[in-house]
Amino acid sequence: MTLVPDRIFDTYRDITPEFLASEGIEALLIDIDNTLAPYEQPLPDEHHAAWFRAMADAGVCCALISNNKPERVRIFSEGLGVAAYADCGKPSRKYLKIALSDLGVEASRAAVLGDQLLTDCLSARRMGMKAYIVPPIKDKTTLFFRFKRALERPFIKKYHRLHRKDEK
Ligand SMILES: [Mg+2]
Secondary structure: OOOOOOEEOOOHHHOOHHHHHHHOOOEEEEOOEOOOEOOOOOOOOHHHHHHHHHHHHOOOEEEEEOOOOHHHHHHHHHOOOOEEEOOOOOOOOHHHHHHHHHHOOOHHHEEEEEOOHHHHHHHHHHHOOEEEEOOOOOOOOOHHHHHHHHHHHHHHHHHHHHHHHHHO
8 A cells, every 4th residue: 555645636736725624734745846847847837836825825834855956956946935855865754854844744744745656655655644646747758767657557546446435
């Protein structure tokens, strides 16, 4: 069950403060690449700004946790005014711990939002955090990425099987 996410959303914008409140979630640690924006989009757009503002207004603490380089993470996060951590090495727990400690929120009241099961979802699980997943906005098509997606497939299927059962 480790790699089965708690929820799969079509896009980060489908996650609302109301949903997070209903789940008891006070903090979101969010991946950048392919979760919020494709690799080639250096700056956040007005949708990001509105979504992060809505979260802040509702008292949801947000931070960015990326495996990408400091320059990419700095440029993207500056426009949003949220804390950001680069070179996180997910599925390592190191920067998730640091981010939660900086935000002052317990792991049990926090979730990771990302697009990859083997990094984002696994790091959340290892912390005892909820894992929310979105499909990658624009996947790389290298053999390595296709291989990683193939590894994820059974867990995504399992998620859909479990949730079909919930609805019955
Ligand atoms: Mg990603």
